[in-house]
Structures are given as C-alpha cells and as structure tokens.
Amino acid sequence: MVRKLVIMAAAIGVALAGTAAAQDFPTRPITLVMPYSAGGPGDTLTRLVAQGMSTALGQQVIVENTAGAGGTIGSQKVAQSPPDGYTLLMIHVSAATNPALYPKLKYDQLKDFQPIGIVVDLPSVFVAKKDFAPKTFADLIDYVKANKDKVTYAHAGIGSASHLCGLLFQKATGTKVTSVAYRGTGPAMNDLMAGQVDMMCDQTVNVIGNVEAGSIKGYAVTSDKPVPTLPKLPVAAENGLPGFKLTIWYGIWAPKGLPQPVLDKLTKAVHAALADKTIRERMAQLGAEAASPERATPEALQAHLQAETDKWGPIIREAGVTAGQ
Incomplete structure (x- = not known):
C-alpha cells in the first residue's frame, strides 16, 4: 500500500512538474529548423519570423539550417525531437509534396507533427x-x-x-x-x-x-x-494559362504531443511576429505576404496541408517523379 502511494505521489509530481514547465515556457532558446540551405528564400523568411517570435517570447529563436533530401532530413529531425516546444520546423509546400516524392518517408507530416500556423505566402x-x-x-x-x-x-x-x-x-x-x-x-x-x-x-x-x-x-x-x-x-x-495559380506557402510545426499551454504561447508569438510592421514591410519588399491571423492557426494549417497533399499527389505521380531515399 505504501509503495503504491509512493508511486502515485511520484506520478503526480512528474505531472505537476510538466505542467509547471509548460506554464513557464520558454526558459531557454528555441531552435527553429529550416530544412533548406542558408541564403535561400526559406532561410530569409524564417529568419524574419524568428526575429519577431524572439521578441514576443522573450527568448532567442535560433534558426538552424538542416538541409538535404528536399527538406525531409530536417523534418525528420523535428518529428523525432521531444514535444516540449524547443524544436520547431518551418517548411514550405514540400511538406505536402514530399509524401509523393519520397515514398519511404520515416514520418507522416499529417500525423507526426503539431501544426502551429501558416506564416507567409508568396x-x-x-x-x-x-x-x-x-x-x-x-x-x-x-x-x-x-x-x-x-x-x-x-x-x-x-x-x-x-x-x-x-x-x-x-x-x-x-x-x-x-x-x-x-x-x-x-x-x-x-x-x-x-x-x-x-x-x-x-x-x-x-x-x-x-x-x-x-x-x-x-x-x-x-x-x-x-x-x-x-x-x-x-x-x-x-496571359495564356487560364486558371494557373501557384502560391508557395510556409508553415510552422512542432513535434506531436505539444502541451496546450506551449502551443498557445507559440501561436501567439507567431501572430505577434506577423503583426510586426517592420517584418511585414520586409516581407512585402520580397514579394511575400504575411498570413492573416485566421490562417496562422493550428486548425488552418492542418486543413491546408491536407488539401495541398491531396492536390499535389496526383500531379507528382502523373509526372512519374520520385526522389531517392
């Protein structure tokens, strides 16, 4: 009986510690993985967003370029990271196209990540x-x-x-x-x-x-x-291609299992970054448009990812394009 009480007390202590950690988040720098090379368009936009999030969170958001294999190496790294909010992923439409391009992916973008929000379109x-x-x-x-x-x-x-x-x-x-x-x-x-x-x-x-x-x-x-x-x-x-439209969108994800208080803080930080006048102006100079608050939500990103996955899969399979694993 005593042993059971000790185990229960330990479990409660762990749960309370986890809750406290989530409420205090963040207490250290956050890594925002950009799965493409430094100096590219994704890197430029990611650093703008990271700058705004750093200000909102009161902790530095550090951009880490983990490039290779169409963004799948960096994505896999984030999918396998602890769901504590300290490792995030910012990736573009390839989140929706990689399942068709890389049939042997070791992660599922729709199931293994917690969406935070769409951040930018261009x-x-x-x-x-x-x-x-x-x-x-x-x-x-x-x-x-x-x-x-x-x-x-x-x-x-x-x-x-x-x-x-x-x-x-x-x-x-x-x-x-x-x-x-x-x-x-x-x-x-x-x-x-x-x-x-x-x-x-x-x-x-x-x-x-x-x-x-x-x-x-x-x-x-x-x-x-x-x-x-x-x-x-x-x-x-x-001008010759009726109905042709392509918007390259970027979103931010965390590993699946993120505590709700952490998700809420990260979502608010994204909103704050996208509302920053300087960041919006810089994006506009690059031909990009910051996402609206309605689109910069977990629900909007998940729905958009599903729609884009359904759209691109048939196009890629029809073209007969696959990438090596």
Whole structure:
C-alpha cells in the first residue's frame, strides 16, 4: 500500500512538474529548423519570423539550417525531437509534396507533427535568360510548345518550389521539357544568368533583384493578382494559362504531443511576429505576404496541408517523379 502511494505521489509530481514547465515556457532558446540551405528564400523568411517570435517570447529563436533530401532530413529531425516546444520546423509546400516524392518517408507530416500556423505566402515568377527569344508570356508558352525538345528548365532540386512550378507549367501547357536539377537555387540562378539554361520559375524572393537589374528576363507572376514589387509583370492566368495559380506557402510545426499551454504561447508569438510592421514591410519588399491571423492557426494549417497533399499527389505521380531515399 505504501509503495503504491509512493508511486502515485511520484506520478503526480512528474505531472505537476510538466505542467509547471509548460506554464513557464520558454526558459531557454528555441531552435527553429529550416530544412533548406542558408541564403535561400526559406532561410530569409524564417529568419524574419524568428526575429519577431524572439521578441514576443522573450527568448532567442535560433534558426538552424538542416538541409538535404528536399527538406525531409530536417523534418525528420523535428518529428523525432521531444514535444516540449524547443524544436520547431518551418517548411514550405514540400511538406505536402514530399509524401509523393519520397515514398519511404520515416514520418507522416499529417500525423507526426503539431501544426502551429501558416506564416507567409508568396508567388513565383516565370523568368528566363536575358536574351531568350520570347518577348511576352504568351510568346513564351508558344515557344515552349514549338520547341519543347530543345528548351531547358532549371530548378533547385526535386521537391523545390521551382521544381513544382515547372511540373505545374508542363501539365498546364501539355509539354515536357528538359529539366536540369541543381543543388539549390543559387547555382540554378547563376547558370540562368550566364545563359547556360533557358528558363525557370521561382519564388519572388529569389528573382526580384535579378529581374530589376536586368540580369534575367521576367515574364509573369503565378499569383491571382499583380505583385507590387514587380508591377510590370502580368498574371500568368490572364496571359495564356487560364486558371494557373501557384502560391508557395510556409508553415510552422512542432513535434506531436505539444502541451496546450506551449502551443498557445507559440501561436501567439507567431501572430505577434506577423503583426510586426517592420517584418511585414520586409516581407512585402520580397514579394511575400504575411498570413492573416485566421490562417496562422493550428486548425488552418492542418486543413491546408491536407488539401495541398491531396492536390499535389496526383500531379507528382502523373509526372512519374520520385526522389531517392
């Protein structure tokens, strides 16, 4: 009897300690894993969000780049971390596409993570080497259809935003061009500027500076409205690709089993970061849009992830694209 009471008391003590820890959260720095290389668009946006969350939480949120395998290495690391709120993941639409690209994943994005919220959306831009023959986006579509065996399309690796845009473009135009995969956006963009490849479609963060400088040619944006920072570029859906839309969204997740008080604090910190005027202005300069409070919630992110997983799975399987494990 005494032994049972001791065990019960110990269990209650552990539960109370856990509750107290959750209520006091955070008491040390938080790691926000960005599963792509430093210097890329995801890294840039993650550091902006981390800055705002650090201010809101009163503890530093440190960005850790755990890159490789289309974001799956960093994602797996977070999935296997303790659900205490001190290890988080910020990843884009590849959270929804990787299950189709990597059939042997050791985690389930829908079941092994606690969603916190969508944080940012940004369109992509169709760009090409500066001396590419087509003058308008409509011309570009016609050119690709007529020269599909010759056109080369650069992307930052299987599962990257530029890869996904290329798949969607080829499906919409009924073409299949030669895709050239690079290890990251930087090398792909360098070869595009050097004229080694013909075209690309990538996130606004990556292309605005080069389009403005005239290093590459911009054709159209993939959003349903013009991008203020690229006012001269038309909307793809209104210029030859009816219904075409691609928004690269980013969300934040924690490991499954996160205590509710910790989840509440993290969600509020995300809201505070996205409401920060300086952060919103910087995002806007990059062609990105901070998510609304209604979308920056666990429920909204989970529903969006499910919808995006259902959308991209058939497209990827139809294209016959898979990545090595």
